[in-house]
Amino acid sequence: MKRKYLLRNAICLLLIICAVTAVTTSLRAEDVVGKEITHWQPGMIDIHQISTGRGNAGLYILPDGTTLLVDAGELEQKTSNHTPDRPDSSRPAGEWIVRYIRHALRHDPKPSLDYALLTHFHQDHIGGVTGDLPMSRSGAYRLTGITWVGEELPIGTLLDRGWPDYDYPIPMTKNLMSHYRNFVKWQVEHNGVKAERFIPGRNDQIVLRRDPEKYPQFEFRNVGINGEIWTGEGTATEHHFPSFEGVSEKQLPDENIFSAIFLLRYGNFRFFNGADQAGIRPNKPDWYDTETPVAKVVGPVDAAILDHHGYVDTMNEFFVSTLQARVWTVSVWDDDHPTPGVVERLFSEKLYPGPRDLFALDAHQKARDSIKEFDRIASTQGHIVLRIAPDGGEYRVVIVDNTSESHKVTKIFGPFQSKK
Numbered sequence: 001m002k003r004k005y006l007l008r009n010a011i012c013l014l015l016i017i018c019a020v021t022a023v024t025t026s027l028r029a030e031d032v033v034g035k036e037i038t039h040w041q042p043g044m045i046d047i048h049q050i051s052t053g054r055g056n057a058g059l060y061i062l063p064d065g066t067t068l069l070v071d072a073g074e075l076e077q078k079t080s081n082h083t084p085d086r087p088d089s090s091r092p093a094g095e096w097i098v099r100y101i102r103h104a105l106r107h108d109p110k111p112s113l114d115y116a117l118l119t120h121f122h123q124d125h126i127g128g129v130t131g132d133l134p135m136s137r138s139g140a141y142r143l144t145g146i147t148w149v150g151e152e153l154p155i156g157t158l159l160d161r162g163w164p165d166y167d168y169p170i171p172m173t174k175n176l177m178s179h180y181r182n183f184v185k186w187q188v189e190h191n192g193v194k195a196e197r198f199i200p201g202r203n204d205q206i207v208l209r210r211d212p213e214k215y216p217q218f219e220f221r222n223v224g225i226n227g228e229i230w231t232g233e234g235t236a237t238e239h240h241f242p243s244f245e246g247v248s249e250k251q252l253p254d255e256n257i258f259s260a261i262f263l264l265r266y267g268n269f270r271f272f273n274g275a276d277q278a279g280i281r282p283n284k285p286d287w288y289d290t291e292t293p294v295a296k297v298v299g300p301v302d303a304a305i306l307d308h309h310g311y312v313d314t315m316n317e318f319f320v321s322t323l324q325a326r327v328w329t330v331s332v333w334d335d336d337h338p339t340p341g342v343v344e345r346l347f348s349e350k351l352y353p354g355p356r357d358l359f360a361l362d363a364h365q366k367a368r369d370s371i372k373e374f375d376r377i378a379s380t381q382g383h384i385v386l387r388i389a390p391d392g393g394e395y396r397v398v399i400v401d402n403t404s405e406s407h408k409v410t411k412i413f414g415p416f417q418s419k420k
């Protein structure tokens with residue numbers, strides 16, 4: 001009798017060990033340094049910052065496979081102030097982005113973008129326009145950045161800060177905007193794209209499209225745009241900018257401060273993206289600083305992208321000490337990004353205690369020479385992939401070679417445990 005009982009216990013224990021091993025193995029990304037990055041699997045979130053040397057492009061693969069592209073930039077002109085084109089200059093940035101997306105979505109026989117979000121209307125986020133760029137098949141606009149992506153990949157919903165009138169704070173008539181607006185119009189009228197203005201405060205504008213019931217612990221919160229910021233209660237917002245009525249174009253604030261800002265949650269995991277918002281405002285009125293009101297409502301996060309590429313006008317002390325990210329990433333390809341003062345604040349234990357790591361997309365030589373703590377930056381070159389495990393309990397940072405299309409992993413960091 002006793003032996004039978006012991007045997008039963010031993011079998012139970014074995015089954016439990018097998019189950020636990022299966023669970024932990026499934027949580028573990030199988031990435032190996034020197035090998036191609038493994039593809040996304042259901043339940044995971046992958047956040048890719050794609051390195052082109054010519055602007056921002058962020059691909060988000062959500063737990064049920066819903067896809068979101070945040071920005072797709074192309075600089076009009078490259079100079080020695082920028083890092084080299086990635087992987088090289090043989091293709092435009094938009095084409096490299098499409099090729100990268102197709103690889104990242106190779107689990108899907110018909111890759112598409114459920115959402116494209118353009119945070120604001122600068123060339124490094126939507127694509128600059130020059131005369132030698134090819135025209136679209138429609139003949140209505142040139143192919144650059146997001147318009148190139150839209151020519152090659154189907155887009156479900158396109159969100160930006162201006163639809164449908166594109167008139168805040170003043171009518172947007174620049175060359176870059178006339179091509180972009182023709183692109184949106186064409187996509188809506190001929191390709192069935194739904195265009196929407198990104199509405200601050202809402203958590204039902206970017207949702208899981210493929211299997212939402214399975215992942216109730218996922219939420220995408222629109223935190224702010226056009227200076228209107230979520231209060232943290234329901235979907236209520238507050239306006240932080242004054243009226244710009246009657247203000248001349250020259251006196252208008254920079255496009256950056258109108259950026260779309262969001263917070264993504266998955267179980268305990270929290271990720272913040274403030275696009276090109278500002279937080280330090282010498283000789284400017286207080287309302288230029290949106291970092292402070294945004295930090296108050298966002299609170300501590302696990303991972304975040306540095307605001308405005310870590311430029312001199314960002315990452316104020318209150319913002320850094322409130323977000324307290326374990327992982328900071330920065331989208332850089334320019335010699336002013338990130339600035340030494342920003343890096344000093346990020347690493348300052350006075351602002352918040354505990355370990356933290358910074359990952360840079362592609363650091364310029366000037367940054368290498370001028371940043372005192374440069375050697376503390378965990379990675380200074382390569383596509384940055386945040387891989388969040390199913391349930392959001394832990395995550396890794398995987399760095400992928402940006403000098404070719406090998407998609408080879410060059411470094412792996414973590415696992416990091418999400419904050420409770």
Ligand SMILES: [Zn+2]
Nearest residue numbers: 122124276308
């Ligand atoms: Zn930018």
